[in-house]
Amino acid sequence: MDTLYPWPEPETLSSNKKGVIQQLAEGQQCATELQVIVLQNNKPSQQAEELVQKILWSFNQTISMLAEAGHHDEVISQNQATCNDDCKSQDSSESSKRSLSAFAKDKRGCYKRKRFAQTSTVVSDKIEDGHAWRKYGQKNILNSKHPRSYFRCSHKHDQGCSAIKQVQRMEDDTQMYHITYIGTHTCRGQYSSMATPRIDRLSPISKLESEEQTTTPSDVTDLDSMTMWTDVMMGGVGFEADAVSNMYSCTEITCLDLEPVELENGLQFDDPDFA
DNA sequence: CTCATTTGACCCAA
Protein backbone atom coordinates (compact mmCIF):
# COMPACT_ATOMS: atom_id res chain seq x y z
CA MET A 1 0.00 0.00 0.00
CA ASP A 2 1.25 3.44 -0.74
CA THR A 3 1.12 5.73 2.09
CA LEU A 4 1.22 9.44 2.15
CA TYR A 5 3.09 9.37 5.38
CA PRO A 6 6.66 8.25 5.31
CA TRP A 7 6.62 6.46 8.61
CA PRO A 8 10.03 5.25 9.60
CA GLU A 9 10.81 1.60 9.56
CA PRO A 10 10.46 -0.01 12.96
CA GLU A 11 14.18 -0.59 13.17
CA THR A 12 14.89 3.02 12.44
CA LEU A 13 12.35 4.11 14.92
CA SER A 14 13.83 1.89 17.52
CA SER A 15 17.33 3.09 16.93
CA ASN A 16 16.19 6.66 16.99
CA LYS A 17 14.25 6.23 20.12
CA LYS A 18 17.08 6.98 22.42
CA GLY A 19 17.85 10.14 20.58
CA VAL A 20 14.24 11.16 20.64
CA ILE A 21 14.00 10.54 24.32
CA GLN A 22 17.17 12.45 24.88
CA GLN A 23 15.85 15.41 22.98
CA LEU A 24 12.62 15.26 24.87
CA ALA A 25 14.50 15.03 28.13
CA GLU A 26 16.31 18.20 27.30
CA GLY A 27 13.06 19.90 26.56
CA GLN A 28 11.69 18.57 29.78
CA GLN A 29 14.64 19.90 31.66
CA CYS A 30 14.16 23.33 30.14
CA ALA A 31 10.49 23.26 30.95
CA THR A 32 11.27 22.33 34.53
CA GLU A 33 13.67 25.21 34.85
CA LEU A 34 11.15 27.51 33.30
CA GLN A 35 8.55 26.32 35.72
CA VAL A 36 10.76 27.09 38.67
CA ILE A 37 11.44 30.54 37.28
CA VAL A 38 7.78 31.21 36.72
CA LEU A 39 6.80 30.01 40.14
CA GLN A 40 9.55 31.89 41.84
CA ASN A 41 8.26 35.05 40.36
CA ASN A 42 6.53 37.13 42.98
CA LYS A 43 3.50 37.52 40.86
CA PRO A 44 3.52 34.69 38.40
CA SER A 45 1.19 34.91 35.50
CA GLN A 46 -1.42 32.27 35.91
CA GLN A 47 -1.47 31.75 32.21
CA ALA A 48 2.25 31.24 32.10
CA GLU A 49 2.01 28.86 34.99
CA GLU A 50 -0.61 26.81 33.26
CA LEU A 51 1.31 26.74 30.04
CA VAL A 52 4.46 25.58 31.70
CA GLN A 53 2.53 22.88 33.48
CA LYS A 54 1.10 21.70 30.23
CA ILE A 55 4.42 21.74 28.45
CA LEU A 56 6.06 19.84 31.24
CA TRP A 57 3.27 17.37 31.37
CA SER A 58 3.45 16.79 27.67
CA PHE A 59 7.15 16.11 27.86
CA ASN A 60 6.68 13.77 30.75
CA GLN A 61 3.95 11.86 29.06
CA THR A 62 5.74 11.59 25.77
CA ILE A 63 8.91 10.35 27.38
CA SER A 64 7.00 7.93 29.50
CA MET A 65 5.12 6.58 26.56
CA LEU A 66 8.25 6.08 24.56
CA ALA A 67 10.04 4.50 27.43
CA GLU A 68 7.16 2.27 28.19
CA ALA A 69 6.88 1.24 24.58
CA GLY A 70 10.50 0.26 24.68
CA HIS A 71 10.03 -1.76 27.79
CA HIS A 72 6.94 -3.27 26.40
CA ASP A 73 8.73 -4.47 23.31
CA GLU A 74 11.36 -6.14 25.39
CA VAL A 75 9.14 -7.62 27.93
CA ILE A 76 6.05 -8.64 26.17
CA SER A 77 7.35 -11.95 24.99
CA GLN A 78 8.57 -12.80 28.42
CA ASN A 79 5.25 -11.88 29.83
CA GLN A 80 3.50 -14.15 27.45
CA ALA A 81 5.88 -16.96 28.11
CA THR A 82 5.63 -16.73 31.84
CA CYS A 83 2.21 -15.41 32.27
CA ASN A 84 1.47 -17.39 35.34
CA ASP A 85 4.36 -15.97 37.14
CA ASP A 86 4.13 -12.55 35.70
CA CYS A 87 0.50 -11.98 36.25
CA LYS A 88 1.42 -11.65 39.84
CA SER A 89 3.91 -8.96 39.24
CA GLN A 90 2.26 -7.14 36.43
CA ASP A 91 -1.28 -7.20 37.38
CA SER A 92 -0.36 -5.24 40.41
CA SER A 93 0.28 -6.98 43.58
CA GLU A 94 -3.26 -6.37 44.60
CA SER A 95 -5.10 -9.49 43.63
CA SER A 96 -2.31 -11.75 44.59
CA LYS A 97 -2.04 -9.85 47.79
CA ARG A 98 -5.65 -10.33 48.55
CA SER A 99 -5.51 -14.04 48.11
CA LEU A 100 -2.30 -14.22 49.99
CA SER A 101 -3.67 -12.37 52.89
CA ALA A 102 -6.48 -14.82 53.00
CA PHE A 103 -3.96 -17.55 53.60
CA ALA A 104 -1.45 -15.75 55.71
CA LYS A 105 -2.19 -12.50 57.37
CA ASP A 106 1.40 -12.13 58.37
CA LYS A 107 2.56 -11.78 54.83
CA ARG A 108 2.49 -8.05 54.80
CA GLY A 109 4.52 -6.47 52.11
CA CYS A 110 4.41 -9.64 50.10
CA TYR A 111 4.08 -8.17 46.68
CA LYS A 112 5.69 -7.71 43.36
CA ARG A 113 6.55 -4.23 42.29
CA LYS A 114 5.31 -2.92 39.06
CA ARG A 115 8.29 -2.48 36.89
CA PHE A 116 6.96 -1.21 33.66
CA ALA A 117 4.25 1.14 34.63
CA GLN A 118 4.13 4.44 32.88
CA THR A 119 5.60 7.13 35.04
CA SER A 120 5.84 10.83 34.83
CA THR A 121 7.00 13.50 37.19
CA VAL A 122 5.72 16.94 37.84
CA VAL A 123 7.02 19.73 39.97
CA SER A 124 4.16 21.70 41.33
CA ASP A 125 3.18 23.88 44.21
CA LYS A 126 -0.08 22.02 44.36
CA ILE A 127 -0.66 18.47 45.39
CA GLU A 128 -4.23 17.93 44.41
CA ASP A 129 -4.93 17.38 40.78
CA GLY A 130 -8.62 16.74 40.52
CA HIS A 131 -8.32 13.03 41.00
CA ALA A 132 -9.44 11.11 44.00
CA TRP A 133 -6.44 9.69 45.79
CA ARG A 134 -6.15 7.59 48.84
CA LYS A 135 -3.02 7.60 50.88
CA TYR A 136 -1.59 4.20 51.65
CA GLY A 137 1.81 4.94 52.99
CA GLN A 138 4.48 7.38 53.92
CA LYS A 139 8.20 6.94 54.20
CA ASN A 140 11.11 8.96 55.29
CA ILE A 141 13.57 9.03 52.46
CA LEU A 142 17.27 8.90 53.02
CA ASN A 143 18.92 12.27 52.76
CA SER A 144 15.58 13.92 52.38
CA LYS A 145 14.22 16.36 54.84
CA HIS A 146 10.68 15.55 53.92
CA PRO A 147 8.87 12.24 53.84
CA ARG A 148 7.44 10.79 50.69
CA SER A 149 3.76 10.03 50.64
CA TYR A 150 2.18 7.30 48.61
CA PHE A 151 -1.24 7.51 47.09
CA ARG A 152 -3.33 5.22 45.00
CA CYS A 153 -6.43 6.05 43.10
CA SER A 154 -9.54 5.92 45.22
CA HIS A 155 -11.16 3.97 42.44
CA LYS A 156 -8.66 1.19 42.69
CA HIS A 157 -11.19 -1.20 44.06
CA ASP A 158 -14.42 -0.10 42.51
CA GLN A 159 -13.00 0.49 39.06
CA GLY A 160 -9.69 -1.26 39.18
CA CYS A 161 -7.81 1.91 38.51
CA SER A 162 -4.11 1.31 39.01
CA ALA A 163 -2.90 4.88 39.06
CA ILE A 164 -0.45 5.71 41.81
CA LYS A 165 1.23 8.89 42.79
CA GLN A 166 4.05 9.79 45.07
CA VAL A 167 4.38 13.19 46.58
CA GLN A 168 7.42 14.65 48.19
CA ARG A 169 8.31 18.17 49.12
CA MET A 170 11.30 19.49 47.35
CA GLU A 171 14.38 19.99 49.39
CA ASP A 172 15.21 23.51 48.46
CA ASP A 173 11.82 24.93 47.80
CA THR A 174 9.38 23.78 50.43
CA GLN A 175 6.50 25.33 48.57
CA MET A 176 7.06 22.97 45.72
CA TYR A 177 6.30 19.31 45.48
CA HIS A 178 7.85 16.66 43.41
CA ILE A 179 4.96 14.52 42.25
CA THR A 180 5.47 11.24 40.49
CA TYR A 181 2.57 9.66 38.71
CA ILE A 182 2.85 5.95 38.10
CA GLY A 183 0.46 4.24 35.80
CA THR A 184 -2.54 5.87 34.28
CA HIS A 185 -6.05 6.40 35.42
CA THR A 186 -8.47 3.89 34.08
CA CYS A 187 -11.26 5.21 36.17
CA ARG A 188 -13.82 7.78 35.27
CA GLY A 189 -12.88 9.92 38.19
CA GLN A 190 -11.12 12.49 36.16
CA TYR A 191 -14.01 12.93 33.82
CA SER A 192 -16.71 12.62 36.27
CA SER A 193 -15.72 15.79 37.90
CA MET A 194 -14.56 14.19 41.02
CA ALA A 195 -13.43 17.54 42.10
CA THR A 196 -13.64 20.05 39.40
CA PRO A 197 -17.32 20.83 39.20
CA ARG A 198 -17.61 20.92 42.89
CA ILE A 199 -14.67 23.18 43.13
CA ASP A 200 -16.44 25.52 40.86
CA ARG A 201 -19.28 25.91 43.16
CA LEU A 202 -17.48 25.78 46.42
CA SER A 203 -15.61 28.38 48.24
CA PRO A 204 -11.99 27.56 48.87
CA ILE A 205 -12.66 26.71 52.45
CA SER A 206 -15.62 24.48 51.85
CA LYS A 207 -13.63 22.88 49.12
CA LEU A 208 -10.88 22.16 51.54
CA GLU A 209 -13.34 20.46 53.79
CA SER A 210 -15.06 18.42 51.18
CA GLU A 211 -11.95 17.60 49.28
CA GLU A 212 -10.52 15.88 52.25
CA GLN A 213 -12.54 12.88 51.38
CA THR A 214 -11.93 12.80 47.71
CA THR A 215 -8.52 14.12 46.98
CA THR A 216 -5.16 13.85 48.59
CA PRO A 217 -5.69 15.13 52.00
CA SER A 218 -2.63 14.33 53.91
CA ASP A 219 0.58 13.77 52.17
CA VAL A 220 2.19 16.13 54.54
CA THR A 221 1.43 14.34 57.68
CA ASP A 222 4.46 15.12 59.67
CA LEU A 223 4.70 18.63 58.46
CA ASP A 224 2.77 21.58 59.60
CA SER A 225 0.15 19.90 57.59
CA MET A 226 -3.07 21.77 57.81
CA THR A 227 -1.51 25.15 57.63
CA MET A 228 0.38 24.20 54.60
CA TRP A 229 -2.55 22.45 53.10
CA THR A 230 -4.62 25.49 53.48
CA ASP A 231 -1.92 27.55 51.91
CA VAL A 232 -1.51 25.24 49.04
CA MET A 233 -5.13 24.82 48.35
CA MET A 234 -6.06 28.40 48.79
CA GLY A 235 -3.31 29.32 46.49
CA GLY A 236 -4.25 26.73 43.98
CA VAL A 237 -7.96 26.78 43.84
CA GLY A 238 -8.39 29.03 40.90
CA PHE A 239 -5.74 27.31 38.96
CA GLU A 240 -6.84 23.88 39.82
CA ALA A 241 -10.44 24.46 38.97
CA ASP A 242 -9.74 24.96 35.34
CA ALA A 243 -6.13 24.61 34.53
CA VAL A 244 -5.53 21.31 36.16
CA SER A 245 -8.61 19.79 34.76
CA ASN A 246 -7.53 20.96 31.38
CA MET A 247 -4.15 19.54 31.94
CA TYR A 248 -5.52 16.17 32.80
CA SER A 249 -7.96 16.11 30.01
CA CYS A 250 -5.03 16.63 27.76
CA THR A 251 -3.06 13.90 29.42
CA GLU A 252 -5.88 11.58 29.01
CA ILE A 253 -6.06 12.11 25.32
CA THR A 254 -2.44 11.41 24.87
CA CYS A 255 -2.21 8.40 27.06
CA LEU A 256 -5.33 6.87 28.33
CA ASP A 257 -7.16 6.64 25.11
CA LEU A 258 -5.04 3.72 24.18
CA GLU A 259 -6.77 1.37 26.49
CA PRO A 260 -10.35 0.30 26.14
CA VAL A 261 -10.92 0.93 29.75
CA GLU A 262 -14.13 2.77 29.34
CA LEU A 263 -15.81 -0.54 28.84
CA GLU A 264 -15.55 -1.67 32.34
CA ASN A 265 -16.33 1.71 33.66
CA GLY A 266 -19.38 2.05 31.59
CA LEU A 267 -20.89 5.36 30.88
CA GLN A 268 -22.13 6.08 34.26
CA PHE A 269 -20.42 8.30 36.68
CA ASP A 270 -19.15 6.66 39.70
CA ASP A 271 -18.68 9.33 42.19
CA PRO A 272 -18.97 7.85 45.62
CA ASP A 273 -20.04 11.18 46.96
CA PHE A 274 -23.12 11.03 44.86
CA ALA A 275 -23.92 7.43 45.47
C1' DC B 1 -20.73 2.34 61.72
C1' DT B 2 -18.05 3.36 57.78
C1' DC B 3 -14.25 4.99 55.62
C1' DA B 4 -9.74 7.39 55.43
C1' DT B 5 -5.25 8.05 57.52
C1' DT B 6 -1.31 6.72 60.32
C1' DT B 7 2.40 3.92 61.15
C1' DG B 8 5.21 -0.09 62.03
C1' DA B 9 6.22 -4.35 59.78
C1' DC B 10 7.52 -6.72 55.90
C1' DC B 11 9.43 -7.78 51.26
C1' DC B 12 11.79 -6.66 46.94
C1' DA B 13 15.28 -4.71 44.11
C1' DA B 14 19.59 -2.62 43.71
Place this chain on the structure above:
DNA sequence: TTGGGTCAAATGAG
Protein backbone atom coordinates in the same frame (compact mmCIF):
# COMPACT_ATOMS: atom_id res chain seq x y z
C1' DT C 1 22.60 -5.22 53.31
C1' DT C 2 19.72 -1.45 52.96
C1' DG C 3 16.46 1.90 51.11
C1' DG C 4 12.15 2.25 49.20
C1' DG C 5 7.37 0.58 48.27
C1' DT C 6 3.38 -1.70 50.09
C1' DC C 7 0.41 -3.91 53.43
C1' DA C 8 -2.77 -3.94 57.06
C1' DA C 9 -3.92 -3.27 62.07
C1' DA C 10 -4.84 0.54 64.85
C1' DT C 11 -6.74 4.85 65.20
C1' DG C 12 -9.45 8.88 64.14
C1' DA C 13 -13.07 11.60 61.94
C1' DG C 14 -17.63 12.30 60.37
